[in-house]
Amino acid sequence: MTVQPRLDLDAVYGRMRDSLTPVEWKLIVPVVEEIHRLKAERNAVILAHNYMKPEIFHGVADIVGDSLALAQKAVGTEADVIVMAGVHFMAETAKVLNPHKVVLMPDMRAGCSLADSITAADVRALRAKHPGVPVCVYVNTSAEVKAEADICCTSGNAVKIVEAIAAETGSDSVLFLPDKYLAAYVQSQTKVKIIPFDGACEVHEQYSASDITSIRADYDGDITVIAHPECPSEVIGAADFAGSTAQMADFVAKEKPARVLLITECSMGDNLIAANPAVEFVRSCHMCPHMKRITLDNIAASLRTLEPRVEVPAHLIERSRASVERMLSVGR
Numbered sequence: 209m210t211v212q213p214r215l216d217l218d219a220v221y222g223r224m225r226d227s228l229t230p231v232e233w234k235l236i237v238p239v240v241e242e243i244h245r246l247k248a249e250r251n252a253v254i255l256a257h258n259y260m261k262p263e264i265f266h267g268v269a270d271i272v273g274d275s276l277a278l279a280q281k282a283v284g285t286e287a288d289v290i291v292m293a294g295v296h297f298m299a300e301t302a303k304v305l306n307p308h309k310v311v312l313m314p315d316m317r318a319g320c321s322l323a324d325s326i327t328a329a330d331v332r333a334l335r336a337k338h339p340g341v342p343v344c345v346y347v348n349t350s351a352e353v354k355a356e357a358d359i360c361c362t363s364g365n366a367v368k369i370v371e372a373i374a375a376e377t378g379s380d381s382v383l384f385l386p387d388k389y390l391a392a393y394v395q396s397q398t399k400v401k402i403i404p405f406d407g408a409c410e411v412h413e414q415y416s417a418s419d420i421t422s423i424r425a426d427y428d429g430d431i432t433v434i435a436h437p438e439c440p441s442e443v444i445g446a447a448d449f450a451g452s453t454a455q456m457a458d459f460v461a462k463e464k465p466a467r468v469l470l471i472t473e474c475s476m477g478d479n480l481i482a483a484n485p486a487v488e489f490v491r492s493c494h495m496c497p498h499m500k501r502i503t504l505d506n507i508a509a510s511l512r513t514l515e516p517r518v519e520v521p522a523h524l525i526e527r528s529r530a531s532v533e534r535m536l537s538v539g540r
């Protein structure tokens with residue numbers, strides 16, 4: 209995770225020069241400057257997910273990272289206003305952890321197919337069907353679903369969390385909801401019996417093992433393939449490494465592969481180029497339509513008006529916060 213410095217236009221453009229032409233940069237400079245000015249006036253902080261476009265990720269964000277990093281950094285921020293450059297469940301998590309702060313979601317339509325795949329009633333029905341089995345929900349869920357869970361997890365800590373909650377409750381199985389592909393990946397890494405649900409990420413499930421085979425053939429095998437664990441098992445099996453977006457970034461920085469294919473959302477590679485100039489990023493990606501609803505223009509508008517705000521009903525805050533904080537406490 210990186211805490212971005214305050215405005216230095218040359219330095220800012222330097223980090224996105226591989227993704228934006230000088231003309232494109234010139235066109236967005238006024239809104240970038242306005243956002244920085246508004247942030248100072250509002251005492252606001254912008255949290256940006258790794259899937260944000262480079263002009264957001266490198267241009268205006270204060271804190272960047274994966275869902276886990278954003279949740280951790282949302283705790284105890286001294287800002288009065290949090291702008292979530294991500295999707296709705298991330299803004300809800302920020303609100304749950306900072307109930308007295310203003311949390312802005314620049315476009316309320318930025319949802320998530322995983323979060324939409326399960327309801328609180330589904331979780332209650334599964335508990336009734338599997339009495340005594342602890343419930344671990346992916347952070348990509350609504351606050352009302354988190355409120356029904358024993359603990360949350362992210363793709364970066366899922367195995368650790370499943371093993372921790374199983375040990376703590378003395379259970380040999382864990383209900384793992386809602387991503388069936390992440391559930392299969394966790395099952396491949398642990399002896400705890402995973403009981404899955406039928407959710408999926410509409411972006412990562414589009415990949416197939418044959419995509420990887422054909423790209424490897426294009427480069428005579430001279431390419432390192434890294435897949436997100438929200439991908440189908442056959443894709444993870446065909447990759448060289450699987451990990452969350454933060455783990456992907458760490459892998460690239462540490463291993464410095466000459467050429468890499470990231471099997472995840474398109475902006476991930478764009479955002480890693482600046483920190484890894486010697487690595488060739490091969491582009492074959494799928495875009496998340498929800499993440500792409502967040503733009504510089506709607507970030508600026510939300511800071512101007514302090515709307516739209518994400519609110520979480522008081523009766524859900526305490527229970528959903530308990531499952532998020534239980535996750536954050538594992539490994540502390």
Ligand code: SF4
Pocket residue numbers: 295319320321322323348409410411412473496497498499
């Ligand atoms: S990439 Fe998939 S999991 Fe992430 S926000 Fe988009 S739909 Fe949800």
